[in-house]
Amino acid sequence: MITRSLLLIGSNELKRKNIETHQLDSEIILANLVKVSREQLLLDDHKNVTQDVYKKFKKNILLRSKLKPVAQIINKKEFWSTNFLVGKDTLIPRPETELMVEAILKIFKGKTINFLDVGTGSGCILLSLLKELKNSKGTGIDISPKSINVCKTNIDKLRLFNRARVKCVDFENFNNEKFDLIVSNPPYIPSRELANLSPEIRNFEPMQALNGGIDGLDLIAKVIYKTEELLKVNGILAIEIHIDQYRKASQLLVKNNFRIIEKVKDFKTNIRCILGTKVK
Numbered sequence: 001m002i003t004r005s006l007l008l009i010g011s012n013e014l015k016r017k018n019i020e021t022h023q024l025d026s027e028i029i030l031a032n033l034v035k036v037s038r039e040q041l042l043l044d045d046h047k048n049v050t051q052d053v054y055k056k057f058k059k060n061i062l063l064r065s066k067l068k069p070v071a072q073i074i075n076k077k078e079f080w081s082t083n084f085l086v087g088k089d090t091l092i093p094r095p096e097t098e099l100m101v102e103a104i105l106k107i108f109k110g111k112t113i114n115f116l117d118v119g120t121g122s123g124c125i126l127l128s129l130l131k132e133l134k135n136s137k138g139t140g141i142d143i144s145p146k147s148i149n150v151c152k153t154n155i156d157k158l159r160l161f162n163r164a165r166v167k168c169v170d171f172e173n174f175n176n177e178k179f180d181l182i183v184s185n186p187p188y189i190p191s192r193e194l195a196n197l198s199p200e201i202r203n204f205e206p207m208q209a210l211n212g213g214i215d216g217l218d219l220i221a222k223v224i225y226k227t228e229e230l231l232k233v234n235g236i237l238a239i240e241i242h243i244d245q246y247r248k249a250s251q252l253l254v255k256n257n258f259r260i261i262e263k264v265k266d267f268k269t270n271i272r273c274i275l276g277t278k279v280k
């Protein structure tokens, strides 16, 4: 069968299951199987596929029709122009997190720093910052051993083993040297809202990466309290927050002697990241 016909079969099957991104998903899945870019696949859509690709494609489309995220089917997600290995044990990197990376780089571009990424998951923040801040060092910690393994694979893939360290530890028990920057995209969904998440997220992404406790601020508050021990004077704290957490998170920061230096808005103009510096 030729790729064009197969793409149509996949797309129609996903459309039948009301998946809005049916065409795109079908293309990404097939491009991954035949190991070409999506653009290349579409340019040259008269190629015959092997029986093996045909079978794998049907299997993958079935998984997608059961709402498994595309990134978990193809085991990768692009973040800051790099493909990161992801799976069922790590959060799929999100575009709003790239906005936080961008804001951090505006401050630190060209500087050499030592930073900490709390809840590193796939390592997308840790490794994207290290790629840009050439002589800097970064430590990623995560409570999930499986996430740490995924992060280690990404470190190897990007050959950043000389500058990246990882540790499987609960942030509460983490003590180390002081850092110039602490960054975190913590789990921030309030527990009562977990049931309202789309099934694509609720049934497939790790709860430990989503559940932020009663008000969603559990880890955010711990990070803010503990910066006393871990952040250098004039160091920067950057945290990603949920759409309606700015008021509470900023109050916590101010109460703990932070001056807010930047608020980063997402594409819908919600404040999704706060950057602060310790004033005393």
Ligand SMILES: C[S@@+](CC[C@H](N)C(=O)[O-])C[C@H]1O[C@@H](n2cnc3c(N)ncnc32)[C@H](O)[C@@H]1O
Pocket: 090, 091, 092, 093, 094, 097, 118, 119, 120, 121, 122, 123, 124, 125, 141, 142, 143, 144, 147, 169, 170, 171, 172, 185, 186, 187, 188, 208, 209, 210, 219
């Ligand atoms: C929202 S995910 C972020 C993953 C990744 N940094 C990203 O932006 O895609 C939050 C991560 O925090 C980790 N985590 C949750 N509680 C933690 C804790 N107490 N100490 C360390 N890591 C924790 C989770 O396992 C998860 O990998």
